[in-house]
Amino acid sequence: MGQDVNIGKVTSIRGSVVDIWFADHIPAINALLITGKDKQMHLEVFTQLDDHHVRAIALNPTQGLARGMAVETDGRELTVPVGNNILGRMFDVFGNTIDHLEPIPEGERRNIHQSPPPLSKRAVKSEIFETGIKAIDVLIPLEKGGKAGLFGGAGVGKTVLLTEIIHNMVGKTHGVSMFCGIGERCREGNELYNTMKDAGLLKDMVMLFGQMNEPPGARFRVGHAALTMAEYFRDDEHRDVLLLIDNIFRFIQAGMEVSGLMGQMPSRLGYQPTMGTELAELEERIAYTNSGAITSIQAVYVPADDLTDPAAVHTFSHLSASIALSRKKASEGLYPSIDLLQSNSKMCTPGIIGEKHYNLAQQIRETLAQYEELKDIISMLGMEQLSVKDRNVVNRARKLERFLTQPFFATEQFSGIKGTQVSLKDTLEGCERILADEFKDYPESAFYMIGTIDEVKKIAKYDHQNKQSGLSKEGTQAEKAEVKVTAKEKVITD
Numbered sequence: 001m002g003q004d005v006n007i008g009k010v011t012s013i014r015g016s017v018v019d020i021w022f023a024d025h026i027p028a029i030n031a032l033l034i035t036g037k038d039k040q041m042h043l044e045v046f047t048q049l050d051d052h053h054v055r056a057i058a059l060n061p062t063q064g065l066a067r068g069m070a071v072e073t074d075g076r077e078l079t080v081p082v083g084n085n086i087l088g089r090m091f092d093v094f095g096n097t098i099d100h101l102e103p104i105p106e107g108e109r110r111n112i113h114q115s116p117p118p119l120s121k122r123a124v125k126s127e128i129f130e131t132g133i134k135a136i137d138v139l140i141p142l143e144k145g146g147k148a149g150l151f152g153g154a155g156v157g158k159t160v161l162l163t164e165i166i167h168n169m170v171g172k173t174h175g176v177s178m179f180c181g182i183g184e185r186c187r188e189g190n191e192l193y194n195t196m197k198d199a200g201l202l203k204d205m206v207m208l209f210g211q212m213n214e215p216p217g218a219r220f221r222v223g224h225a226a227l228t229m230a231e232y233f234r235d236d237e238h239r240d241v242l243l244l245i246d247n248i249f250r251f252i253q254a255g256m257e258v259s260g261l262m263g264q265m266p267s268r269l270g271y272q273p274t275m276g277t278e279l280a281e282l283e284e285r286i287a288y289t290n291s292g293a294i295t296s297i298q299a300v301y302v303p304a305d306d307l308t309d310p311a312a313v314h315t316f317s318h319l320s321a322s323i324a325l326s327r328k329k330a331s332e333g334l335y336p337s338i339d340l341l342q343s344n345s346k347m348c349t350p351g352i353i354g355e356k357h358y359n360l361a362q363q364i365r366e367t368l369a370q371y372e373e374l375k376d377i378i379s380m381l382g383m384e385q386l387s388v389k390d391r392n393v394v395n396r397a398r399k400l401e402r403f404l405t406q407p408f409f410a411t412e413q414f415s416g417i418k419g420t421q422v423s424l425k426d427t428l429e430g431c432e433r434i435l436a437d438e439f440k441d442y443p444e445s446a447f448y449m450i451g452t453i454d455e456v457k458k459i460a461k462y463d464h465q466n467k468q469s470g471l472s473k474e475g476t477q478a479e480k481a482e483v484k485v486t487a488k489e490k491v492i493t494d
Contacts, residue, residue, distance in 0.1 A: 132421035145288020152325030175240035180226035183250030216257035371397030420451035
């Protein structure tokens with residue numbers, strides 16, 4: 001590791017791109033260069049131009065950097081701290097703490113650029129990763145050691161769903177959670193930190209952020225830094241790691257900015273020509289090995305809700321499950337706003353989840369697909385024109401849609417409804433009973449935002465009592481909502 005310090009000097013600066021001249025021994029690609037008045041500016045070698053010049057990308061803002069300034073390097077790459085002392089802390093791409101607490105003691109540091117585990121070390125068994133979220137566990141089961149993507153445009157609930165999965169998993173598994181924020185809002189990082197702190201879940205969690213306001217170089221490397229920390233827990237401590245990335249599109253976007261600054265010819269829609277390779281370098285390190293698993297859940301922003309965008313297409317190819325979030329569902333108030341027919345998982349096969357679960361999932365999909373086909377007829381002619389059989393299908397599908405909504409712990413403070421976590425067994429039982437028409441005469445509203453299916457009867461009974469006691473049909477929306485929340489609270493306290 002490392003050599004004697006090699007000194008060079010800055011020859012040109014264009015935004016985040018800096019050219020440096022070295023008399024001899026030009027540094028290797030990915031070597032870290034340090035410059036600036038107080039040695040605070042970090043650059044990473046991106047390409048070697050000739051025998052004496054390298055082109056580097058700045059990881060900090062380049063204000064104050066001038067031509068002729070000295071640049072030094074010892075040949076090492078960017079490193080981040082690893083070990084148990086990083087748990088419960090928040091870092092930037094350089095491994096500096098950003099949570100205003102005591103700095104961490106000096107310990108082992110590792111290069112952020114590592115090779116993916118070889119095939120000989122990978123585990124070949126397929127296991128299900130239960131999240132406690134009904135719609136995901138039944139129809140889009142996640143793979144332990146796999147990669148799942150949450151696809152959606154702006155404001156459809158990717159970050160909320162991610163936060164909920166962290167909440168459900170950190171308490172249940174004895175693994176480590178790693179949250180990596182790439183080019184997202186500072187507000188979200190702050191909220192997540194405080195939520196986890198209040199819930200007492202911070203002790204098994206590490207957070208790493210490269211925010212929107214940081215240069216593209218930092219955003220481009222923060223994913224690699226997070227993976228290096230996660231790999232330590234998997235390979236050295238033999239613990240399972242849940243890696244959450246918000247948002248993988250911002251990683252591709254940072255690569256696109258870097259590529260543009262480097263003067264590379266863009267490919268389709270302005271993306272960098274090396275997008276596939278860059279994404280693969282990051283994604284292939286996420287794996288289930290014989291010593292432990294890194295399971296990754298990634299939010300994927302879809303530009304203009306277009307799933308054929310190259311960034312979305314390239315990301316799809318790495319995933320074992322893709323969860324598509326729909327603006328239409330969100331506008332109907334059905335949260336989590338998962339488009340159940342657009343989403344899929346490679347784990348949804350009889351050999352992995354079992355015959356019974358598989359058949360039930362297919363039946364649910366079929367019912368929802370039939371309802372989707374009938375929607376046009378209903379909008380034009382009304383429900384009255386449907387046959388009795390079709391009316392039953394619509395009835396079941398609407399109840400299933402509402403049963404697969406769920407109050408989240410992450411949104412308790414906004415909705416006033418207590419969050420629930422539902423086991424796979426209870427969810428399957430609920431779906432089975434709805435499909436068997438057991439709740440044919442119950443109102444749809446009783447299925448909305450509940451946990452297990454048994455709550456339906458209690459809520460319907462409570463609603464009925466309220467009607468008897470004079471809440472008329474013409475009661476305001478606010479009154480109805482109040483009854484709903486009170487009914488839920490009553491069910492939860494019961």
